[in-house]
Amino acid sequence: PMTPSIVVRVLRHGREAFSGAYGIKGPGMSPDSLTTDTIFPICSITKPVISTLLCIMQEEGLVDLCHKVRDYIPELTGDQKPDIRIWHLLTHTSGIIDDDNRKYADKYITETLGITLPKDDAGEEAWDEAMLKIREKMGLPPMEPGNRMRQNTRMTVNMSVVPTYKPQKVMSYCNLGYQIAKEIIERVSKKLSMNMP
Numbered sequence: 298p299m300t301p302s303i304v305v306r307v308l309r310h311g312r313e314a315f316s317g318a319y320g321i322k323g324p325g326m327s328p329d330s331l332t333t334d335t336i337f338p339i340c341s342i343t344k345p346v347i348s349t350l351l352c353i354m355q356e357e358g359l360v361d362l363c364h365k366v367r368d369y370i371p372e373l374t375g376d377q378k379p380d381i382r383i384w385h386l387l388t389h390t391s392g393i394i395d396d397d398n399r400k401y402a403d404k405y406i407t408e409t410l411g412i413t414l415p416k417d418d419a420g421e422e423a424w425d426e427a428m429l430k431i432r433e434k435m436g437l438p439p440m441e442p443g444n445r446m447r448q449n450t451r452m453t454v455n456m457s458v459v460p461t462y463k464p465q466k467v468m469s470y471c472n473l474g475y476q477i478a479k480e481i482i483e484r485v486s487k488k489l490s491m492n493m494p
Contacts, residue, residue: 301320301321302318302319302320302321302322302331302335303318303319303320304316304317304318304319304331304332304333304335304337305317305318305319306333316333317333318331318332318333318335319331322335341472343475343479344475347475347478347479347482348387348478350482351383351387351478351481351482354482354485359485359489360383360481360485361383362382362383362384362387363382363383363384364382364383365380365381365382366381366382366383366385366386366477366481367381369383369480369481369484369485370456370477370480370481370484372453372456373456373477380463380464381393381460381464382464383478383481385464385465385474386471386474386475386477386478387474387475387478388468389468389469389470389471389474390464390465390466390467390468391460391464391471391474392460392461392462392463392464392465392466392467393458393460393461393471393473393474394460394461394462394469394471395469395470395471395472395473397461398455398458398473401458401459402451402454402455402458405454405457405458406431406454410430410431410434410435411434412427412430412431412434413427414427415427421443421444421447424447425442425443425446425447428442428446428447428450428451429442429446431450431454432446432450435453435454437450437453452476452480455473455476455477458473
């Protein structure tokens, strides 16, 4: 069962504007057991950071949340992908479904590229070898084996995934959407740093 509780802290211009603890710390505990310094286990903490960064970049005129994702990532291919806007990624309404994406990506690698993927627990060397083969088949530039190369290769494969739905038709929690959003931040930031004196 879920424990209904929340701890809030609001900062404005570097000063605390509000704080409060509401609910209970755990089943059978007293209401005063929850304090503003209670520690919670949390997941997906990068999502609010990514969305906040994109909103700051919007305020600074570096991105436009209403622009097409392909304006920033031209290699994003697949039916319906041209219609995906940045705000679709942030609101989980891009039409990309994580489970469908994984199945499609694995099928693309095994059937289209003809590469057998190792088992999940095969180890880094086996995965490096498979990803290097994928890079070679897709004509991607060489990279040193390692976690960065594996992530870059998987992300490139994901760019060709066909969304399950048209954008804004369904809301489905999507990790890939936020990975694509992160890619936009990295590309815009890299372009900015290259143009700085």
